[in-house]
Each structure stands twice: as structure tokens, then as C-alpha cells.
Amino acid sequence: MSVDDVDVLVIGAGLAGLRCAAVLAAAGSDVRVWEAADDVGGRVRTDLVDGFRCDHGFQVLNPAYPELPRAVDVDALRLQGFGPGVAVRRDRGSTVWVHPLRSPARVPAMLARGGLGPRNLVSVARWATPALRPRALKAASNDTSMRDALDAAGVRGELRRVIDRFLAGVLLEDSGETSNAFVLLLLRMFVFGVPALPAGGMHALPRLLAEPIEARIDMQHNVVGMSRDGGEWRVESPGGSIRARHVVIAADPVTAAGLAGLPEPRMRSVVTDWWAADEAPTDPPMLWVDGRTHPTGPVLNTSVISAAAPTYAPAGRHLIAASALVGADGVEPDEAVVRRHAGDILGTDAKRWERLTRHVIPGALPAQPPPLAARRPVRLPDGRWVCGDHRDTASIQGALVSGRRTAEALLRAGK
Structure with a gap:
């Protein structure tokens, strides 16, 4: 089983993980993304059924989200x-x-x-x-x-x-x-x-986020183990292992809680x-x-x-x-x-x-009960990082902000 080395491994290619990886890559980090599914997007997916575009759940995109134009070319989405x-x-x-x-x-x-x-x-x-x-x-x-x-x-x-x-x-x-x-x-x-x-369905958003880092994303890499290996983390999947100085857990909230050892959020x-x-x-x-x-x-x-x-x-x-x-x-x-x-x-x-x-x-x-906690910590006590809409606000805006916020914090820590 081969073992590769990277600076940062992002686990999960949902909105937060893609945003985090894109910010890191733009700053020159050697970043890799592992995604357990066969495509990017996480909970944001679109099925093509007999010529109809059917999003997973009723989802809409509000162009007033402040983070949206920072993350993608909004015009490229051809919003309706x-x-x-x-x-x-x-x-x-x-x-x-x-x-x-x-x-x-x-x-x-x-x-x-x-x-x-x-x-x-x-x-x-x-x-x-x-x-x-x-x-x-x-x-x-x-x-x-x-x-x-x-x-x-x-x-x-x-x-x-x-x-x-x-x-x-x-x-x-x-x-x-x-x-x-x-x-x-x-x-x-x-x-x-x-x-x-x-125009292409809600899945067009994560696909647009993924474009600049497409070569860095590995699909169907389900994490089955994670351990400290000297000053690095060793992460294992059925298809291989990887060593990374930093690990960002950007999986769905329930999976992320299991990997990070955090309380499972109410969904x-x-x-x-x-x-x-x-x-x-x-x-x-x-x-x-x-x-x-x-x-x-x-x-x-x-x-x-x-x-x-x-x-x-x-x-x-x-x-x-x-x-x-x-x-x-x-x-x-x-x-x-x-x-x-x-x-x-x-x-x-x-x-x-x-x-x-x-x-x-x-x-x-x-769930987003009161009092509002709009900015939860993105670094875990063991040095790993975590991002997602469960760390900011439960929305597309929150997921995008969380990904960027985590990447920026990681870059500051690495200086």
C-alpha cells in the first residue's frame, strides 16, 4: 500500500471542504482532498431524471450571500x-x-x-x-x-x-x-x-468550486483510520494511505463529529x-x-x-x-x-x-438553537482542523465562510 505525503489533507468535498482547499491551493499549499462519494458536493447534489433536474431536497441559492462572489464567478452559474x-x-x-x-x-x-x-x-x-x-x-x-x-x-x-x-x-x-x-x-x-x-442545477455550485483544484481531488476515498505519525498525521482509506502535516475534517456534520471526536450535532x-x-x-x-x-x-x-x-x-x-x-x-x-x-x-x-x-x-x-453560535472553533485540541455549516451557520453561506475561515487560520498557524 503506497503512502504519499502532502502538506494538507482535506477530508470531504462538500462546500466547506472545497472552499477550504481552494483557498489553501491559491496560497501555495500542497493540498489534497479525499471524498468518500463518487462526486463533489456533499449534500448539494442534482439528479438528472428523464431530462429533469431534481436537486437533493429543495435547495435554493441566494445571490445576496456575501461569501458567494468571493468563492465563485456568480455569473458562471447563470442564476434563474x-x-x-x-x-x-x-x-x-x-x-x-x-x-x-x-x-x-x-x-x-x-x-x-x-x-x-x-x-x-x-x-x-x-x-x-x-x-x-x-x-x-x-x-x-x-x-x-x-x-x-x-x-x-x-x-x-x-x-x-x-x-x-x-x-x-x-x-x-x-x-x-x-x-x-x-x-x-x-x-x-x-x-x-x-x-x-x-441553470445546471444546484450541483453546479460545488462543481464550480472544484474546478481550480480538480486535479487535487480523489473520489471514493473513505477514511477508515487516522493516527499520529511523528509530527504528521497518517490517514488511511481502503485504496491507500497518506501522510499530512495538517488534516482538515470537512465531512458531513455527523461523519465529522465521529472523526473529530466531537458531540454529534442534532440534524x-x-x-x-x-x-x-x-x-x-x-x-x-x-x-x-x-x-x-x-x-x-x-x-x-x-x-x-x-x-x-x-x-x-x-x-x-x-x-x-x-x-x-x-x-x-x-x-x-x-x-x-x-x-x-x-x-x-x-x-x-x-x-x-x-x-x-x-x-x-x-x-x-x-439544528441552530439559541443562543446563536456563529463562529465555533475550527481547531481541535489535538491540532487537527474542522469546518462545515455546523461550525458557522446552518446554510450555504455558513459552509462557504467556514471553509475560508479554516483555511485562513491554518495558513496563519503555519507561518
């Missing part, structure tokens, strides 16, 4: 944006709540349709205003749960239902126990950017169903949520993906997605139930939709 706002299925009919900064001309009509009276607007402004001070949020010592913060601000009624259900699809939890400071950081991103999808799970249709179910190209007092099913959000991102479907056909939570007992909602509820939200009969695939992601996102 959703409509600015959210569409709401109501107890009677439906409505669209537009982004007031991007569609100001439509605000009066939106207010006239009800659900957003002056009292509601004052209460939501009271809750959301701290989002304009992101540094204060990251350092907040009085952080509480989103649920308690919304209660304290007096956000109630239909507006509260829509906020709760929209954010449940973002946070992958419907109890409101996520850090309110974290939610407000995400809200800031929604204020300044409209979620979008790359959120989601199931996303994908269907094809010959006719577009609805308009506009927005994310839809169920704002009714009594929802008719488990769907967190649904959308006609191809209406926002035409490259996700073959010409003349349409792609629909809907996401729901996996139960605490691990039980997945029945596809027929998810389909029926998605059609109900979109205001169409879903019986003729063609089932494409279902993605069950048991560890889609780390």
Missing part, C-alpha cells in the same frame, strides 16, 4: 430567480405577498387584499428590524427562539401562519425552536436577494418529491405555502420549479417539487398525501402528475 415574494393559499382563494423593495408598485394591491393590516405590519417590523444590524445579531447574548420572539412582537393571525410555514421549509423544523438571531440573519438575505437556481431531515406535468399548474413562479388555518397536508412549500428555472425541465414540460418534514420517528409522509396537498396549495388537480423521484435527506441541515 424565483418571483420576489411568496404565494399563499388562503382559506378562500390565494394571494401573492410581494417583496416590497423589488415590487413596490404592487404593494397597495397586496395590502388591499387583506391579511396584512397596519397592526400586523407594525408587529412584523418590530420583530424584523434587528435584521438590519447583523453584527449585533451575531454577538447577541439575549437570543431566544424564533417562536418566542414572534410571540413577543405580537405577530399573529394569517401573517404568523405564513411566516411560520415559510420558515419551516427553510429551517426544516416547524416548532419555532431555532435561534431567532439566525432567522433574522437569513431574513436579511431575503431582503437583499431573491432566491435562485443555477434536521426533509423529504422532497418531484413530479413532471404536461401543463403548467399555476402562476406566478414563486414559492407557495399553505396559509390556511387548517392545512390539508404536510407540505412545507411547493413550487413549479421550471416556471422559475426553465433549464430544469425539457422543452414543453413542467417540473413541480414539494417538501415535507420527516417525522421524529423517521416515518416519511406518503407520496400520495404530499402530491394531493401540493396540488391543493397550487390550486390544481395533481392526479396526472408523473412521479419522477423522491429524495429523503435524513441529515439535511444542522
Whole structure:
């Protein structure tokens, strides 16, 4: 079994690992990346099913993420944006709540349709205003749960239902126990950017990150052992061994915890169903949520993906997605139930939709309870390094920042 030597071994080619390795390589480090799977991306993957692009779980990319343009050429992703706002299925009919900064001309009509009276607007402004001070949020010592913060601000009624259900699809939890400071950081991103999808699917992002370091990435290298070897680390996989001065653990949060000897983070799970249709179910190209007092099913959000991102479907056909939570007992909602509820939200009969695939992601996102810990240590007591969205914020932004932050800390330590 051959043994190679490198300066830095990065374990995991997800967003954080790729970002870390790229920063190290750009600084002149001899870096190698080991990835257990057959492709880069980690939890960010896209399947091609009968000509349709189906991302693993409902994922979107917000161009307002500050780290994104630092990491990649955003124009190369050819982003396709959703409509600015959210569409709401109501107890009677439906409505669209537009982004007031991007569609100001439509605000009066939106207010006239009800659900957003002056009292509601004052209460939501009271809750959301701290989002304009992101540094204060990251350092907040009085952080509480989103649920308690919304209660304290007096956000109630239909507006509260829509906020709760929209954010449940973002946070992958419907109890409101996520850090309110974290939610407000995400809200800031929604204020300044409209979620979008790359023309090639979400997997285009990790592939773009990997391009400058492609020759340094070894696929299907699963780590089976790691030990100290003098002043270096010896890391073993079924295909060989490697010695490295530094090891960066950038695997998924659960695997990383096992390799690093850290407590396993609590993870959120989601199931996303994908269907094809010959006719577009609805308009506009927005994310839809169920704002009714009594929802008719488990769907967190649904959308006609191809209406926002035409490259996700073959010409003349349409792609629909809907996401729901996996139960605490691990039980997945029945596809027929998810389909029926998605059609109900979109205001169409879903019986003729063609089932494409279902993605069950048991560890889609780390939980982010209060108080917000936006910057966890990246160096372990034994000298190894660790990065990922479980070390910063549970988001694409957090993963990219964590990778860069770890690389910069390692470079400083090596001087």
C-alpha cells in the first residue's frame, strides 16, 4: 500500500471542504482532498431524471450571500430567480405577498387584499428590524427562539401562519425552536436577494468550486483510520494511505463529529418529491405555502420549479417539487398525501402528475438553537482542523465562510 505525503489533507468535498482547499491551493499549499462519494458536493447534489433536474431536497441559492462572489464567478452559474415574494393559499382563494423593495408598485394591491393590516405590519417590523444590524445579531447574548420572539412582537393571525410555514421549509423544523438571531440573519438575505437556481442545477455550485483544484481531488476515498505519525498525521482509506502535516475534517456534520471526536450535532431531515406535468399548474413562479388555518397536508412549500428555472425541465414540460418534514420517528409522509396537498396549495388537480423521484435527506441541515453560535472553533485540541455549516451557520453561506475561515487560520498557524 503506497503512502504519499502532502502538506494538507482535506477530508470531504462538500462546500466547506472545497472552499477550504481552494483557498489553501491559491496560497501555495500542497493540498489534497479525499471524498468518500463518487462526486463533489456533499449534500448539494442534482439528479438528472428523464431530462429533469431534481436537486437533493429543495435547495435554493441566494445571490445576496456575501461569501458567494468571493468563492465563485456568480455569473458562471447563470442564476434563474424565483418571483420576489411568496404565494399563499388562503382559506378562500390565494394571494401573492410581494417583496416590497423589488415590487413596490404592487404593494397597495397586496395590502388591499387583506391579511396584512397596519397592526400586523407594525408587529412584523418590530420583530424584523434587528435584521438590519447583523453584527449585533451575531454577538447577541439575549437570543431566544424564533417562536418566542414572534410571540413577543405580537405577530399573529394569517401573517404568523405564513411566516411560520415559510420558515419551516427553510429551517426544516416547524416548532419555532431555532435561534431567532439566525432567522433574522437569513431574513436579511431575503431582503437583499431573491432566491435562485443555477441553470445546471444546484450541483453546479460545488462543481464550480472544484474546478481550480480538480486535479487535487480523489473520489471514493473513505477514511477508515487516522493516527499520529511523528509530527504528521497518517490517514488511511481502503485504496491507500497518506501522510499530512495538517488534516482538515470537512465531512458531513455527523461523519465529522465521529472523526473529530466531537458531540454529534442534532440534524434536521426533509423529504422532497418531484413530479413532471404536461401543463403548467399555476402562476406566478414563486414559492407557495399553505396559509390556511387548517392545512390539508404536510407540505412545507411547493413550487413549479421550471416556471422559475426553465433549464430544469425539457422543452414543453413542467417540473413541480414539494417538501415535507420527516417525522421524529423517521416515518416519511406518503407520496400520495404530499402530491394531493401540493396540488391543493397550487390550486390544481395533481392526479396526472408523473412521479419522477423522491429524495429523503435524513441529515439535511444542522439544528441552530439559541443562543446563536456563529463562529465555533475550527481547531481541535489535538491540532487537527474542522469546518462545515455546523461550525458557522446552518446554510450555504455558513459552509462557504467556514471553509475560508479554516483555511485562513491554518495558513496563519503555519507561518
